[in-house]
Amino acid sequence: MKIKTTLTAAVAIAASGLAHAGVDPLTEVQPPQSEWMHDGTAPDHIVEVPSFQVPATGVIDYINSVIPLEFEEERWVKAVQFIPGDKRVLHHLLSYVVEDTANNEGMIDEAVNDPRREFLEGYAPGKEYATEFPENTGIKVPTGSALRMSIHYTSFGQETVDNTRVGLWFADENDQPELEYRTHSVSPGNRTENIVIPPGAMNHEMAATHVFENDILLRGFRAHMHYRGKAMAARVIYPDNTSEEIINVADYNFAWQPTYQMEEPMVIPAGSRVVVEGLFDNSEYNLGVPDPTVPALGGLQSWEEMFIGYFSYTDM
Incomplete structure (x- = not known):
C-alpha cells in the first residue's frame, strides 16, 4: 500500500539530483514565504x-x-x-x-x-x-x-x-465535502497497568487491536509513543483471515510524528481487524531513556510511555 512521500524524502531526492549536477543543494533551499x-x-x-x-x-x-x-x-x-x-x-x-x-x-x-x-x-x-x-x-x-x-x-x-x-x-x-474525515485511536490504554516495559529491554513488544464494524476507507495513520518508542507497524486482518500490511514505521522518532496519508484510500470491509504492533527500547543504548535500570510505565508525562496508533478514515 503506497504512502505519500514525505516532504523530507522529497527534499532528499531533489538534493541528490542537484549534487550530481555539481550544485550545492543548500543554495537551492528556499525558506518558507x-x-x-x-x-x-x-x-x-x-x-x-x-x-x-x-x-x-x-x-x-x-x-x-x-x-x-x-x-x-x-x-x-x-x-x-x-x-x-x-x-x-x-x-x-x-x-x-x-x-x-x-x-x-x-x-x-x-x-x-x-x-x-x-x-x-x-x-x-x-x-x-x-x-x-x-x-x-x-x-x-x-x-x-x-x-x-x-x-x-x-x-x-x-x-x-x-x-x-x-x-x-x-x-x-x-463545494462542501460529502465525507466526514474521522480518526480512531487504537491502544491498550495509557495507564500504569497497561504499559510495563522491563528495565534494560531493547525490543519490548506491544500490540493493540480494533475491529471496524462498518465498511470504511482508510486514508491515513499516525504512530505515537514517547522517548522509548523504537518502531510501530499496522496491518489489517480481513474477514476471510487474509492480511495486508498498512504501514511500517521502522525507525520511530519522537521528534518526527507526521500523519502519513495514503496515495489511494484502502478499503477496510466490515468485520476486519486492524493490528498495531510496536517495539520499545528501555536500555542504556537509548539516550532518551531517563533511567534504564527501572521499569517504564504507562502515563501522560514524557518520561512515562504511550502506545497509540491513530487510524484516519471516511465512511464508504
Missing part, C-alpha cells in the same frame, strides 16, 4: 490558544481549554495548522470539535474514543506544515460548536510563555 503553509493563503479563522506561563521546572498537569467557535453557520474544515508559541515546551496538543455546552469537563484520555467529540487534528514534534484533508473530505463543525484542546507542556529549565495559534481553512459554500 509565510508561517501559514496551506495554499499560500492566510487561514479563514485563527484560534488563539490562551496564553500559558510555563515554569522553569516541575511537572505540569495537562491543560484543558474550551474555546467557542461562534460561527453563524455550519462549516467544513479542509485544512488545519498549529503554530506553537514556544516549541521547546509544547509537548503536544490535541484538538476536538465538541458541542459548546457538553463534554467539556475533566481531562481527555487520548487512548479513549469518545463519541461526544470529533477529533480535528493534533500537534506533535515534526508537524511543521498544515494538515490538508483529502479531496471531498473534511471535519464538520456544526453551529454552536467549540474547539476543545488537551495541551501538554513540559518544562526545560527556563521560564517562558506559550501563545499557540490554530489556523483553520474552510471549504467553499458551493
Whole structure:
C-alpha cells in the first residue's frame, strides 16, 4: 500500500539530483514565504490558544481549554495548522470539535474514543506544515460548536510563555465535502497497568487491536509513543483471515510524528481487524531513556510511555 512521500524524502531526492549536477543543494533551499503553509493563503479563522506561563521546572498537569467557535453557520474544515508559541515546551496538543455546552469537563484520555467529540487534528514534534484533508473530505463543525484542546507542556529549565495559534481553512459554500474525515485511536490504554516495559529491554513488544464494524476507507495513520518508542507497524486482518500490511514505521522518532496519508484510500470491509504492533527500547543504548535500570510505565508525562496508533478514515 503506497504512502505519500514525505516532504523530507522529497527534499532528499531533489538534493541528490542537484549534487550530481555539481550544485550545492543548500543554495537551492528556499525558506518558507509565510508561517501559514496551506495554499499560500492566510487561514479563514485563527484560534488563539490562551496564553500559558510555563515554569522553569516541575511537572505540569495537562491543560484543558474550551474555546467557542461562534460561527453563524455550519462549516467544513479542509485544512488545519498549529503554530506553537514556544516549541521547546509544547509537548503536544490535541484538538476536538465538541458541542459548546457538553463534554467539556475533566481531562481527555487520548487512548479513549469518545463519541461526544470529533477529533480535528493534533500537534506533535515534526508537524511543521498544515494538515490538508483529502479531496471531498473534511471535519464538520456544526453551529454552536467549540474547539476543545488537551495541551501538554513540559518544562526545560527556563521560564517562558506559550501563545499557540490554530489556523483553520474552510471549504467553499458551493463545494462542501460529502465525507466526514474521522480518526480512531487504537491502544491498550495509557495507564500504569497497561504499559510495563522491563528495565534494560531493547525490543519490548506491544500490540493493540480494533475491529471496524462498518465498511470504511482508510486514508491515513499516525504512530505515537514517547522517548522509548523504537518502531510501530499496522496491518489489517480481513474477514476471510487474509492480511495486508498498512504501514511500517521502522525507525520511530519522537521528534518526527507526521500523519502519513495514503496515495489511494484502502478499503477496510466490515468485520476486519486492524493490528498495531510496536517495539520499545528501555536500555542504556537509548539516550532518551531517563533511567534504564527501572521499569517504564504507562502515563501522560514524557518520561512515562504511550502506545497509540491513530487510524484516519471516511465512511464508504
